[in-house]
Amino acid sequence: xxxxxxxxxxxxxxxxxxxxxxxxxxxxxxxxxxxxxxxxxxxxxxxxxxxxxxxxxxxxxxxxxxxxxxxxxxxxxxxxxxxxxxxxxxxxxxxxxxxxxxxxxxxxxxxxxxxxxxxxxxxxxxxxxxxxxxxxxxxxxxxxxxxxxxxxxxxxxxxxxxxxxxxxxxxxxxxxxxxxxxxxxxxxxxxxxxxxxxxxxxxxxxxxxxxxxxxxxxxxxxxxxxxxxxxxxxxxxxxxxxxxxxxxxxxxxxxxxxxxxxxxxxxxxxxxxxxxxxxxxxxxxxxxxxxxxxxxxxxxxxxxxxxxxxxxxxxxxxxxxxxxxxxxxxxxxxxxxxxxxxxxxxxxxxxx
Amino acid sequence: xxxxxxxxxxxxxxxxxxxxxxxxxxxxxxxxxxxxxxxxxxxxxxxxxxxxxxxxxxxxxxxxxxxxxxxxxxxxxxxxxxxxxxxxxxxxxxxxxxxxxxxxxxxxxxxxxxxxxxxxxxxxxxxxxxxxxxxxxxxxxxxxxxxxxxxxxxxxxxxxxxxxxxxxxxxxxxxxxxxxxxxxxxxxxxxxxxxxxxxxxxxxxxxxxxxxxxxxxxxxxxxxxxxxxxxxxxxxxxxxxxxxxxxxxxxxxxxxxxxxxxxxxxxxxxxxxxxxxxxxxxxxxxxxxxxxxxxxxxxxxxxxxxxxxxxxxxxxxxxxxxxxxxxxxxxxxxxxxxxxxxxxxxxxxxxx
Numbered sequence: 001x002x003x004x005x006x007x008x009x010x011x012x013x014x015x016x017x018x019x020x021x022x023x024x025x026x027x028x029x030x031x032x033x034x035x036x037x038x039x040x041x042x043x044x045x046x047x048x049x050x051x052x053x054x055x056x057x058x059x060x061x062x063x064x065x066x067x068x069x070x071x072x073x074x075x076x077x078x079x080x081x082x083x084x085x086x087x088x089x090x091x092x093x094x095x096x097x098x099x100x101x102x103x104x105x106x107x108x109x110x111x112x113x114x115x116x117x118x119x120x121x122x123x124x125x126x127x128x129x130x131x132x133x134x135x136x137x138x139x140x141x142x143x144x145x146x147x148x149x150x151x152x153x154x155x156x157x158x159x160x161x162x163x164x165x166x167x168x169x170x171x172x173x174x175x176x177x178x179x180x181x182x183x184x185x186x187x188x189x190x191x192x193x194x195x196x197x198x199x200x201x202x203x204x205x206x207x208x209x210x211x212x213x214x215x216x217x218x219x220x221x222x223x224x225x226x227x228x229x230x231x232x233x234x235x236x237x238x239x240x241x242x243x244x245x246x247x248x249x250x251x252x253x254x255x256x257x258x259x260x261x262x263x264x265x266x267x268x269x270x271x272x273x274x275x276x277x278x279x280x281x282x283x284x285x286x287x288x289x290x291x292x293x294x295x296x297x298x299x300x301x302x303x304x305x306x307x308x309x310x311x312x313x314x315x316x317x318x319x320x321x322x323x324x325x326x327x328x329x330x331x332x333x334x335x336x337x338x339x340x341x342x343x344x345x346x347x348x349x350x351x352x
Numbered sequence: 353x354x355x356x357x358x359x360x361x362x363x364x365x366x367x368x369x370x371x372x373x374x375x376x377x378x379x380x381x382x383x384x385x386x387x388x389x390x391x392x393x394x395x396x397x398x399x400x401x402x403x404x405x406x407x408x409x410x411x412x413x414x415x416x417x418x419x420x421x422x423x424x425x426x427x428x429x430x431x432x433x434x435x436x437x438x439x440x441x442x443x444x445x446x447x448x449x450x451x452x453x454x455x456x457x458x459x460x461x462x463x464x465x466x467x468x469x470x471x472x473x474x475x476x477x478x479x480x481x482x483x484x485x486x487x488x489x490x491x492x493x494x495x496x497x498x499x500x501x502x503x504x505x506x507x508x509x510x511x512x513x514x515x516x517x518x519x520x521x522x523x524x525x526x527x528x529x530x531x532x533x534x535x536x537x538x539x540x541x542x543x544x545x546x547x548x549x550x551x552x553x554x555x556x557x558x559x560x561x562x563x564x565x566x567x568x569x570x571x572x573x574x575x576x577x578x579x580x581x582x583x584x585x586x587x588x589x590x591x592x593x594x595x596x597x598x599x600x601x602x603x604x605x606x607x608x609x610x611x612x613x614x615x616x617x618x619x620x621x622x623x624x625x626x627x628x629x630x631x632x633x634x635x636x637x638x639x640x641x642x643x644x645x646x647x648x649x650x651x652x653x654x655x656x657x658x659x660x661x662x663x664x665x666x667x668x669x670x671x672x673x674x675x676x677x678x679x680x681x682x683x684x685x686x687x688x689x690x691x692x693x694x695x696x697x698x699x700x701x702x703x704x
Binding site for chain 1: 668
């Protein structure tokens with residue numbers, strides 16, 4: 001019998017096919033062909049991008065020159081623009097405003113070939129810091145109400161460049177999806193005095209059947225009402241509303257869990273295309289208390305199925321892989337890194 | 353300057369790229385390769401499907417035998433099942449219920465090769481009637497609160513069979529997307545005494561810059577806040593909450609607008625993959641008044657771009673084609689059907 005499962009935060013149901021649960025080998029992952037040619041995100045091609053807004057680079061290297069290991073630039077073809085007013089105009093029934101916003105590209109490494117899960121632990125930490133630093137800087141523009149950090153990996157997931165990169169878009173309004181999550185979290189907090197994501201982590205760690213990787217400060221799980229096969233969320237164990245407020249002592253742990261989780265996914269499913277989104281509290285809320293009820297998390301959303309008419313019409317999803325089965329397959333996928341600096345974390349992370 | 357545009361019903365914003373607006377030739381539409389082999393939906397293969405639940409067939413033909421022109425069967429691999437209870441069970445924090453529902457396949461024609469837009473006007477009318485009849489029959493099961501009629505055309509849009517077909521899934525709860533639409537429509541009605549979709553049609557017909565095809569009873573438009581390039585909605589001119597209540601006198605008109613709209617899309621974009629969803633009032637609402645505020649419509653959603661991390665994280669969309677440009681391209685795409693029965697409608701439909 002299939003199951004309808006409700007997302008604990010949102011009014012969103014998914015159908016989980018429990019009988020004919022699809023295993024990794026049931027998905028046909030087509031690898032992107034290598035494009036070849038010049039890559040504007042590679043080292044020595046800095047002149048092909050807009051000027052950098054942030055770079056972690058050698059002390060004696062020059063801005064917009066080689067010598068960096070993480071580099072953030074404005075998107076050359078931005079969906080939204082810094083210039084403009086966030087005043088709403090009415091056109092009869094309709095409403096619009098200038099396409100204000102910021103659209104940046106985080107170049108995660110000078111190395112064209114190495115995906116996030118194959119970078120050194122140190123490099124992944126630096127990517128995490130770049131996301132944090134840009135989130136903190138972008139919110140200094142009071143017009144922005146949300147900073148969306150995301151990654152499209154593979155052409156099926158919408159990536160147009162193969163060089164490892166992620167993107168950041170700051171928006172002048174709180175996105176609908178974030179507003180709904182915040183409303184769900186705040187309502188639960190008012191009713192119970194508790195954060196439902198904190199409670200969820202507790203239940204998941206107790207039950208252990210949807211846990212993928214855990215460390216001192218983070219846990220990765222396949223959510224109970226996963227929309228996609230092998231969907232994984234990485235969640236800080238402590239209640240932390242805002243990704244921008246991640247502390248230095250959490251960074252190595254997040255790097256460990258993120259890298260190990262992505263590596264397991266990559267090995268189990270033969271480098272599948274995926275999207276990653278960081279879901280976090282709105283910014284510049286003008287002192288509204290509600291944002292403290294957010295509990296930020298990172299969602300890894302493999303693109304193994306096609307969201308089609310049913311999903312578009314209803315907002316419900318059909319997921320052919322029970323998350324318990326996905327977690328079990330991912331736990332059993334062993335990750336060995338050559339890097340001896342891993343040792344401490346290999347002990348902490350139970351399944352790595 | 354790009355524009356943020358707000359959906360008039362939902363709290364959903366889209367970014368419309370007005371400068372580098374993508375025209376039909378900017379999209380690379382890859383045609384599916386013909387699969388060949390046996391097709392379980394073709395005539396003479398009736399034994400390969402579950403028994404029919406509805407068929408329009410010759411008087412002297414037998415059930416589950418040749419002689420039909422539209423045939424509806426249960427899905428052989430249903431996502432949800434008729435058996436089971438719609439009782440919610442709690443698992444700690446989580447909620448679930450049996451995967452109850454109905455999942456049917458509407459075989460739109462015995463002809464494997466002919467897509468909806470190339471069928472005769474009479475055939476399209478019969479498909480419209482089959483959707484209506486199944487919607488009316490499925491709601492007789494009081495467990496069902498919504499009947500989602502949808503179509504996936506092309507593998508990029510999630511179709512796994514190439515034979516022309518659509519699908520119907522009845523769900524035991526009102527989908528989130530429908531609940532939000534209904535709330536938006538009901539709130540506007542309470543505040544203004546008017547239906548915002550009725551008002552929208554009035555404004556669109558006055559402005560004429562987003563109208564694609566119009567007839568006596570229906571109009572197709574590219575919505576002001578289109579999420580997808582060449583997104584088109586077909587809307588009844590009169591306020592009609594429920595697709596199931598479409599009248600016989602509306603059927604030929606809807607067939608005309610649907611067929612002409614799809615044909616224009618097919619010609620302008622070289623047979624693009626698309627999803628079609630019918631958005632309509634919930635059923636079995638137990639006398640709740642609110643459902644009368646729905647105004648059903650059909651959404652045609654071409655799959656020319658990939659909804660990626662930004663869309664998944666925020667629920668906002670980036671659309672590279674302004675709907676005014678899409679409507680203009682579609683209006684200019686002339687459709688000529690050989691069928692002389694078209695004449696009446698060719699006069700009514702201004703742009704066909």
